[in-house]
Amino acid sequence: MQERQTKQKAIIYERLKALDHPTATEVYTSMQKDYPSISRATVFRVLGGLAARGKAREIRVAGTDVRYDYNVENHYHAHCRDCGRVADVFLSSTEGIGNDAKVMNGFTVDGYTVEFFGRCKACSSAVKQEKR
Ligand SMILES: [Zn+2]
Ligand SMILES: [Zn+2]
The missing domain is CATH 3.30.1490.190 (Ferric-uptake regulator, C-terminal dimerisarion domain)
Structure with a gap:
């Protein structure tokens, strides 16, 4: 279980890097074809965790979905x-x-x-x- 989670995290992080400031929904949607077993909840949780640990940035603008940025510079x-x-x-x-x-x-x-x-x-x- 632990190993699977680590792998999913890596996949989601790679997808975040490949997309341009995506929302969690965009990350999830882009992965569905290749990784149908990764749930929407997992994508949201992993992205939130990356942001909490300073590995990604949350971009919040009132009235829009939170977007994520792998570039924390x-x-x-x-x-x-x-x-x-x-x-x-x-x-x-x-x-x-x-x-x-x-x-x-x-x-x-x-x-x-x-x-x-x-x-x-x-x-x-x-x-x-x-x-x-
Ligand atoms: Zn535009
Ligand atoms: Zn940026």
Whole structure:
């Protein structure tokens, strides 16, 4: 049993890496054909466990499903308002943001998030085509 669980975890982690910021449902759906024995509950549990152990990141935006990112390096995300897709954003420097907040209200900042919103490439070209 233990061995099987370890194997399932590895399979789910590989699938997470192959997909682009997927939701748990997307991971599960993509695995059904190859691994029909892995249940939806297992996928949710394993992804939650990876996030809890710092092996994956949970991306939460109000009103959308939680997405997972295997890349736990420091980076930010751009969210598509139309399809919900998430793209990576790399900033050269966000140094000072935390310090500015501290100066303004005496609050000691030990973390922050930066989120970008807009339209992904596929959705922007769909909009352009509609306008034609
Ligand atoms: Zn989109
Ligand atoms: Zn990312």
